Amino acid sequence: MDNITKYLSRIVLFFFALFAVSFLLPGNSLALTNDECIECHSDEDLTTEKNGETVSLFMDIEIFKGTIHADNGCVSCHEEADVAGDEHPFPMSPVNCENCHDEIGEIYQNSAHGLSISDHNDKMAPRCKDCHTKHNILPPTNKEASTYPLNIPFTCGRCHREGTEMTKSHDLNQHNIIENYSMSIHGKGLFVDGLIVTAVCTSCHTAHNVQKASNPDSTVNRDNIVDTCNQCHVGIVDQFKLSVHGNPDSTTDKKRPICIDCHNSHTIAQVDRKDFRLIIADQCGNCHAHESETYLETYHGRASMLWGGEKTAKCSDCHGSHNIMPIKSEKSMINAVNIVETCAKCHPNANQSFTTYLTHATHNDREKYPYLFYTFWAMTGLLVGTFAFFGLHTILWVPRALIEKFKEITAKK
Amino acid sequence: MHKCEPLYIERFSVFQRLTHLLVIVSFLTLAVTGMALKFAMEDWAQWIAFMTGGFTVLGALHRFFAIVTFFYFFLTMILLYTKWKESGKSLLGFIFDAEGLVPNLNDLKEMIATFKWFFGGPRPYYGHWTYWEKFDFMAVFWGIAVIGSSGLALWFPEIFSKFLPGWGLNIATIIHSDEALLASGFIFTIHFYNTHLRPDKFPLDPVIFVGSITVDELKHERPREYDQLMASGDLDKLTQCRAPEAWLKRLSTVFGIFVVVTGSMLVVSIIISMVKHIHF
Structure with missing residues (x-):
């Protein structure tokens, strides 16, 4: 039983x-x-x-x-x-x-978007349906999907385009991001060249784990940017990690640049275009202020401020970009073993003596450049002396000449 | 006695007038194109570069008119050579001629007399060349030597550095640019005033374009030359009735005023830019 x-x-x-x-x-x-x-x-x-x-x-x-x-x-x-x-x-x-999507759900719950809802009851923060739609959900490989690479800037732009209710009511660090992105090399790759392998919003920010850059876990946090860019720019990051700026073994306590310090995040430009070349000195000058200022005093710097000036030598033409090495290294473009070749890129007949031209010279530093300092002041003395004498000569002449002219006019009458 | 009224006397030959025209065109272009680079951070300089088509065009113009400058320097040497041959004097005798272009002790006396005149003394007894005119002439000689040689070094830096260290180019830059600042500043203020803008000539003394002045002007402005010509009896031979052509006078005035205004605008821009960058 x-x-x-x-x-x-x-x-x-x-x-x-x-x-x-x-x-x-x-x-x-x-x-x-x-x-x-x-x-x-x-x-x-x-x-x-x-x-x-x-x-x-x-x-x-x-x-x-x-x-x-x-x-x-x-x-x-x-x-x-x-x-x-x-x-x-x-x-x-x-x-x-x-x-069903429990893993993604958990990531989302801890993202900046998810926390805005749970912690701040932010009505504008997106939920699943805001990006993926309600019923028309397609895989991201489908051209019609809101998450297809070509559509992502529009999907994110529904809230993040400048002037929306969201951008007006939130305190954001970056502005005009959609406009800037579409003018950037990544945006042009997407919109002009139609490349779906170009970086879109989610390539750098992730789709579900979007975090503020100040969050140490964010893919766009300073400490993680190099790895984020490394997802695509592997060869460049390899070079960068050997350079004076990116070497992970470096013991320097100076602040060192990461990708976005030279290549602005949303306005990232094509590096051979003149708009990028014209701001190189400013970019490097953010840290190397003295070198940038003195460069701008020389022919290369002066000419670079004028129309067509993108052609003259910029910081990276002599120092390199991702591969900048300490000057003592034989791999440095400005090390004695390489410098003639570096100058010869523009000056084909350059020789060793030619390379002693001071590309960051200033006549304001007596200790470092005494010849320039004294030449400048000798020339200034000549100018001041000549103008002082002839200036006085003219100033005294004017009233006398006016009196003579007045006499002449009255004599005629 | 007089052939006609007014009577004219040639001050500048056609050769001299055309040479000065070359000087004007080349100097003005060199100054504008060069100052646009020296003051590249200023809006007006960027405007010049934009309007001319960029700094490569500025560079090409600058080099072309550098060649023109060397050319008129060469023309002037020919002119001086023929003058020397005409004079029948020894070379030193020609160079240091009392009425020649090289400043002498009499110029110092005349300068002192001029300062006295400014304060009410008698008008000095000026001759064919006043001391400020001699200074203008000598300054161009000096200027071409200094600006020209440093400019050639900057034009051909690789060749220059075969003979001198590369940092010599930095010194050449300072010399070239500051000497040019002196030259432009001087021509566009002091020379313009001394020759054209002073009240008795304002706005322009066209003699450098039309060539002749009246004998009355000569007598008033250069009494020593007038007296010398009277004494030697050359005055009658040199005077003529033909007045400068009206079209030439008009053209000279328009062109001359254009140049004076352009030069003045450049010098005002330079002064404003320099004052802006003085840090007290």
């Missing part, structure tokens, strides 16, 4: 478990079918009142059938609707994507 009870109870338990599991399966046969939902929701005029606004409850099932969730039943997401009969509770709780 005991055995029979045990046996029966196992059968009951089995069916009970089967029943319970069946709820978790997509399109479960025991639950409400999509056709049943559509009976009501195919009505284009079906609406409800929500927060005083009329909201459509129409559902275009044909569109849904083409999406990544086509095999799911309506009730897999809208769980509360899964009740027998025609009526379901109203209003229903919001759809919770985390039921």
Whole structure:
């Protein structure tokens, strides 16, 4: 008898478990079918009142059938609707994507977007549906998807474009990011050249783990930027990590630049274009102020301020860019073994003597450049002396000449 | 006695006038193109570079008119050579001629007399060249030597550095640029005033374009030369009735005023820029 009870109870338990599991399966046969939902929701005029606004409850099932969730039943997401009969509770709780996408959900919950909602109840912070849409969710490889690379700047731009309610009401560090991005080398790669391998918003910021740059875990935090750029620019980062600026073994306590200090994040320009070449001295000057200022006093610097001046030598033409080495290193472009070759890029007949030209000379430093200092002051003395004498000569002449002229006029009368 | 009224006397030959025209065009272009580079951080300099088509165009113009400058320097040497041959004097006698272009003791006396005149003394007894005119002439000689040699070094830096160290180019830059500042500043203020803008000539003395002045002007402005010509009896031979052509006078005035205004604008821009960059 005991055995029979045990046996029966196992059968009951089995069916009970089967029943319970069946709820978790997509399109479960025991639950409400999509056709049943559509009976009501195919009505284009079906609406409800929500927060005083009329909201459509129409559902275009044909569109849904083409999406990544086509095999799911309506009730897999809208769980509360899964009740027998025609009526379901109203209003229903919001759809919770985390039921299936639990890992991404957890990442999102801890992102700047997720925390804005949970910590600050920020009504503008995006939820899943704001980026992925509600029913028209397509894989990111589909051109129509809101998450397809060509569409991402528009998806993010719905909130992050300058002048939206979000940018007006939030204190943001960066401005005009969509406009700047579209003018940048990455943006042009996307919009002009149609490259889907170019960096879009999510390439640097990630899709779900978007964090403020001040957060040490952010992919755009100073400490992580090099690795973030390294996702694509592997060869450059390899060079950079050997250079004086990027060597991880360096023991210097000076602040060293990372990618975005020279290549601005959203306005990143094509480096051989003149708009980039014209600001190199300013970029390097952020740290190397004295070198930048004195460079601008020389022919190279002066000419670079004029129209067409992108052609003259810039910092990187002599020092290199990602591969800048200490001058003592034989790999340095300005080390004695390489400098003639470096100058010869523009001055084909350069020789060793030629390279002693002072590319950062200033006549204001008597200790360092006494010849220039004294030449300048000798010339200044000559100028001041000449103008002082002839200036006085003219100043005294003017009243006398006016008196003579006056006499002449009155004599004629 | 007089052939006609007014009577004219030639002060500058056609050769001299054309040479001065070359000086004007080349000097003005050199000054504008060079100062645009020296003051590249200023808006006006960037405007010049933009309007001319960029700094490579400025550089090409600068080098072209450098060649023109060497050319008129050469023309002037020819002129001086022919003058020397005409004079029949020894070379030193020609160079240090009492009425020649090289300053002498009499110029110092005349300068002192001029300062006295400023304060009410009698007008000095000026001859063919006043001391400030001699200074202008000698300054161009000196200027071409200094600016020209340093400019050639900067034009051909690789060749220069075969003979002198590369940092000599830094010194050449300072000399070239400051001597040019002196030259432009001097021509566009002192020379303009002394020759054109002073009240008795304002706005322009066209003699350098039209060539002749009236004998009355000569008598008033250069009494010593007038007396010398009277004494030697050369005055009658040199005077003529033909007045400078009206079209030439008009053209000279328009061109001359254009140059004076352009030069003045440049010098005002330079002064404003320099004052702006003085840090007390």
